[in-house]
Amino acid sequence: MIPGMPPDSVPGRPALVALDWGTSTLRGYLLDAAGAAIDTRHAALGILRVADGDFEAALERFCGDWFAASPSIPLLASGMIGSRQGWREAAYVPCPASVDELGRRLLRFETGRGRQVAIVPGVVREGDVPDVMRGEETQIAGALGADGAGRFVLPGTHSKWASVADGAITAFRTFMTGELFAVLVQHSILGRLMEGDAADIGAFARGVAFGLAEGGLGGKLFSARTLGLFGRVPGAGLHDYLSGLLIGAEIADARGGDDASGMADGRAVTLIGDPALAARYRDALAIAGVAAEIADEQVTPRGLLRIARAAGLVG
Amino acid sequence: MIPGMPPDSVPGRPALVALDWGTSTLRGYLLDAAGAAIDTRHAALGILRVADGDFEAALERFCGDWFAASPSIPLLASGMIGSRQGWREAAYVPCPASVDELGRRLLRFETGRGRQVAIVPGVVREGDVPDVMRGEETQIAGALGADGAGRFVLPGTHSKWASVADGAITAFRTFMTGELFAVLVQHSILGRLMEGDAADIGAFARGVAFGLAEGGLGGKLFSARTLGLFGRVPGAGLHDYLSGLLIGAEIADARGGDDASGMADGRAVTLIGDPALAARYRDALAIAGVAAEIADEQVTPRGLLRIARAAGLVG
Numbered sequence: 051m052i053p054g055m056p057p058d059s060v061p062g063r064p065a066l067v068a069l070d071w072g073t074s075t076l077r078g079y080l081l082d083a084a085g086a087a088i089d090t091r092h093a094a095l096g097i098l099r100v101a102d103g104d105f106e107a108a109l110e111r112f113c114g115d116w117f118a119a120s121p122s123i124p125l126l127a128s129g130m131i132g133s134r135q136g137w138r139e140a141a142y143v144p145c146p147a148s149v150d151e152l153g154r155r156l157l158r159f160e161t162g163r164g165r166q167v168a169i170v171p172g173v174v175r176e177g178d179v180p181d182v183m184r185g186e187e188t189q190i191a192g193a194l195g196a197d198g199a200g201r202f203v204l205p206g207t208h209s210k211w212a213s214v215a216d217g218a219i220t221a222f223r224t225f226m227t228g229e230l231f232a233v234l235v236q237h238s239i240l241g242r243l244m245e246g247d248a249a250d251i252g253a254f255a256r257g258v259a260f261g262l263a264e265g266g267l268g269g270k271l272f273s274a275r276t277l278g279l280f281g282r283v284p285g286a287g288l289h290d291y292l293s294g295l296l297i298g299a300e301i302a303d304a305r306g307g308d309d310a311s312g313m314a315d316g317r318a319v320t321l322i323g324d325p326a327l328a329a330r331y332r333d334a335l336a337i338a339g340v341a342a343e344i345a346d347e348q349v350t351p352r353g354l355l356r357i358a359r360a361a362g363l364v365g
Numbered sequence: 366m367i368p369g370m371p372p373d374s375v376p377g378r379p380a381l382v383a384l385d386w387g388t389s390t391l392r393g394y395l396l397d398a399a400g401a402a403i404d405t406r407h408a409a410l411g412i413l414r415v416a417d418g419d420f421e422a423a424l425e426r427f428c429g430d431w432f433a434a435s436p437s438i439p440l441l442a443s444g445m446i447g448s449r450q451g452w453r454e455a456a457y458v459p460c461p462a463s464v465d466e467l468g469r470r471l472l473r474f475e476t477g478r479g480r481q482v483a484i485v486p487g488v489v490r491e492g493d494v495p496d497v498m499r500g501e502e503t504q505i506a507g508a509l510g511a512d513g514a515g516r517f518v519l520p521g522t523h524s525k526w527a528s529v530a531d532g533a534i535t536a537f538r539t540f541m542t543g544e545l546f547a548v549l550v551q552h553s554i555l556g557r558l559m560e561g562d563a564a565d566i567g568a569f570a571r572g573v574a575f576g577l578a579e580g581g582l583g584g585k586l587f588s589a590r591t592l593g594l595f596g597r598v599p600g601a602g603l604h605d606y607l608s609g610l611l612i613g614a615e616i617a618d619a620r621g622g623d624d625a626s627g628m629a630d631g632r633a634v635t636l637i638g639d640p641a642l643a644a645r646y647r648d649a650l651a652i653a654g655v656a657a658e659i660a661d662e663q664v665t666p667r668g669l670l671r672i673a674r675a676a677g678l679v680g
Contacts, residue, residue, distance in 0.1 A: 179575060179588045180595055208587060224587040229553050237548045238541070239523075260494060266618030267582045268611070272523060272539040273494045280495055296583070303581030 064088055064120045065364050067113060068354035071131035072096050072185060076108070079351040080116050083364055087351065089116070097136045105137040106161045117165060124363040126354050128170040129185035132157060137167075142174035142182060146218035149191045153360030170357055173219055181224050186210045189322050190219060192353025193345040201319040203304075203342070205297075205331045207232075211304045225300045231293060240271065240292060243278035245285035253287030254294040258334045261298020270295060297334040305338070320345050379403055379435045380679050382428060383669035386446035387411050387500060391423070394666040395431050398679055402666065404431070412451045420452040421476045432480060439678040441669050443485040444500035447472060452482075457489035457497060461533035464506045468675030485672055488534055496539050501525045504637050505534060507668025508660040516634040518619075518657070520612075520646045522547075526619045540615045546608060555586065555607060558593035560600035568602030569609040573649045576613020585610060612649040620653070635660050 065083040069076065074096035080089040093112055100108045109125075110117075117123065132140035140157035156168040172184030186204050190212055193202060198217035204210040207229045212222035235241045260270055274292045277283040283291045318341040321328040328344045335342040358364045380398040384391065389411035395404040408427055415423045424440075425432075432438065447455035455472035471483040487499030501519050505527055508517060513532035519525040522544045527537035550556045575585055589607045592598040598606045633656040636643040643659045650657040673679045 179585075180591050180597075181587065182591055182594065223584055224591075225583045226553070226555075226586045227583060230583065230586070233548045233552045237552050238544050240541075265621070266614055268540045268542060268545065268615050269538050269618045270494075271541045271545070272496065276495050276497055276539075279497065282495075299581055300583050303584045306580070 061086070062088065064116065064123055066355060066358050067116055067123055067125040068351045068358070069125065069127035069131070070129055070185070070188075070350045070354070071127045071136070072129040073098055076112060077350070078113050078116075079354070080113070081351060081355055085352055085355045097130050097133070103137075105131070106163065106165075109161070109165070109167075110163065117163075122166075124166055124168065124358065126156070126168045126170065126358045126361075126363060128188035128350070128354060128357075132169040132171060133184055136169075138169065140169045140171040142172045142184075143187075145173060145175050145222070146215075146220045147173040147187060148216070148218035149194070149356050150360045151218070152187060152191065153357050153362075156357075156361050168358075168361065168363060170354070173222070175222055181222060183210055183212075183222060183224070186212070186222075186322075187219060188353040188357065189345075189349045190214060190353070191356050192349035192351070193320055193322050194356075201317060202322055203319050203331060203335075204322045205327045206323055209300060223304065225303065227296050227300045231296050234271070234274075234292065235289065240274045240288070243275065243285055244288045244292075247289040248286055250284075250287035250290040253283050254290040254330075254333070255337060256283065257291040257294025257296075258298035258301075258337045259294075261295040261300070262302045262338055263298075267296070267299040267303075270299065293330070294334060297331060298338070301334060301338045301340070305340075318342060322349055376401065377403065379431065379438055381670060381673050382431055382438055382440040383666045383673070384440065384442035384446070385444055385500070385503075385665045385669070386442045386451070387444040388413055391427060392665070393428050393431075394669070395428070396666060396670055400667055400670045402663075412445050412448070418452075420446070421478065421480075424476070424480070424482075425478065432478075437481075439481055439483065439673065441471070441483045441485065441673045441676075441678060443503035443665070443669060443672075447484040447486060448499055451484075453484065455484045455486040457487045457499075458502075460488060460490050460537070461531075461535045462488040462502060463531070463533035464509070464671050465675045466533070467502060467506065468672050468677075471672075471676050483673075483676065483678060485669070488537070490537055496537060498525050498527075498537060498539070501527070501537075501637075502534060503668040503672065504660075504664045505529060505668070506671050507664035507666070508635055508637050509671075516632060517637055518634050518646060518650075519637045520642045521638055524615060538619065540618065542611050542615045546611050549586070549589075549607065550604065555589045555603070558590065558600055559603045559607075562604040563601055565599075565602035565605040568598050569605040569645075569648070570652060571598065572606040572609025572611075573613035573616075573652045574609075576610040576615075577617045577653055578613075582611070582614040582618075585614065608645070609649060612646060613653070616649060616653045616655070620655075633657060637664055 066081045068079040076095040077092040079087050095108050131137050143155050155171045158168045170188050173187045175181045190202050199215050202212045209225040209227045213220050278288050322345045332342045381396045383394040391410040392407040394402050410423050446452050458470050470486045473483045488502045490496045505517050514530045517527045524540040524542045528535050593603050637660045647657045
């Protein structure tokens with residue numbers, strides 16, 4: 051221990067159990083006060099996989115050893131663990147939602163074993179048709195630069211496009227692109243002409259271009275059948291064609307919409323998420339003339355640490 | 366027999382076996398030369414249900430008695446029977462496709478039993494991204510008024526919006542609305558909050574309005590989840606909300622697109638198809654400020670007769 055420093059701020063000394071607790075997977079990071087990972091692990095203990103909803107037992111099984119070594123260490127979790135289907139529901143924070151505000155609105159409780167648990171709330175964009183995120187607010191908090199501003203795109207099952215200013219998420223929109231792609235490939239007529247899912251850059255780019263073109267998505271989907279029927283996109287390329295089409299349509303919609311996504315001016319964006327998917331979006335954004343950088347993969351533990359600091363959980 | 370009239374033009378005397386032979390269902394009409402139905406029947410003998418692809422056996426089973434009574438009667442079929450997966454492929458006719466042109470381009474052949482079979486070709490709209498119809502051209506031929514012009518909407522699994530001028534289909538577009546609705550209800554997260562499929566006019570109208578609003582479909586779909594999560598549309602109404610949303614987005618896209626659908630000027634349309642679905646589209650079109658009438662249910666046999674006449678199959 052370094053004299054004069056609080057015990058939890060010693061480099062290499064555990065200061066926070068940071069959990070990214072989603073629908074299918076639980077990822078854990080044992081962090082020191084500077085955010086260095088002392089230990090990391092993951093398990094198929096997402097909220098839908100926890101037997102009988104016994105989240106406390108799942109937690110002990112997952113990282114009981116971390117608590118055994120540091121009995122009073124704080125725990126902060128983000129993601130679907132704070133949803134109605136999770137451990138306890140953490141009420142949504144309305145936009146604009148800053149890191150400080152997220153820290154103030156943590157849901158805190160003590161487990162039967164006396165663990166101090168805190169859960170990051172999701173964020174809601176109010177309006178006639180509200181929109182919600184849960185987990186992405188923490189990734190954005192971890193990706194924010196010193197200017198506390200930017201446009202963030204989080205591709206996935208339910209892609210999020212978010213605008214951040216003055217350190218706060220000011221607006222965002224959700225696109226069901228990933229889920230739409232999956233159900234169309236697996237359950238619609240569009241999957242029938244597809245021959246495998248090998249990469250086909252040309253077919254992907256063609257799909258992006260048509261997705262970006264004027265007109266709505268519903269009137270473009272059938273092209274993934276007709277281009278196959280007429281042999282203009284080979285069967286082996288239809289998978290990537292549809293992927294490009296959906297991503298292109300998402301980009302067109304996000305850019306053309308109201309200011310909710312903040313994309314109308316075409317400024318550069320930061321992509322957060324799975325590296326392969328982020329690279330796919332970067333390529334599509336390049337076709338749309340939008341520069342994009344891909345955030346590193348440590349945004350979630352970094353975001354959890356920043357929120358934990360804002361909440362005073364970590365010194 | 367009336368002296369001086371050709372035998373097949375006697376009222377009540379069989380002049381045409383008209384078949385609407387689709388993917389799942391085969392509908393047959395024994396028509397006299399004026400188009401009156403002497404007999405009608407249907408069976409689950411769609412092209413995907415014909416064992417071993419033995420279409421001749423299916424035909425004999427379905428209406429062998431009609432041929433027995435009138436051995437030389439002509440047969441005209443429309444629909445997926447002329448597709449690659451059907452009996453024989455009838456090549457697409459490019460737009461503009463008139464009734465006369467469809468009649469000239471019939472695919473004709475003789476069966477092993479000596480039946481003279483003719484199949485109506487589908488129609489293709491050429492372009493970078495072609496579009497196709499097969500069966501709908503016959504329905505449109507049957508719905509056409511004396512002016513030989515109009516805008517036709519054929520809702521269904523793959524909705525078609527078609528413009529007709531001078532008796533010819535000049536352009537059309539396909540929207541995968543019906544299939545999209547089915548896969549989203551059955552296989553996506555949007556179906557999970559739905560409680561039944563009872564009619565909810567208010568939820569339907571709300572969905573139509575949001576579907577018509579600015580912005581693409583992909584960014585609107587998630588509303589069918591958030592409005593349910595926030596209790597702003599009851600679980601029992603989410604089914605109709607999503608239906609309205611998809612139909613509204615289809616209308617917005619068809620109206621806002623290039624001239625392919627010919628809808629940009631908002632003129633009245635004729636709806637062709639299942640009465641309940643057509644009524645649903647009429648209600649949605651009314652919200653969009655577009656007048657619509659629903660065609661009667663005899664458009665397919667009437668279209669087959671008109672094409673048969675153009676081809677000289679019927680006097």
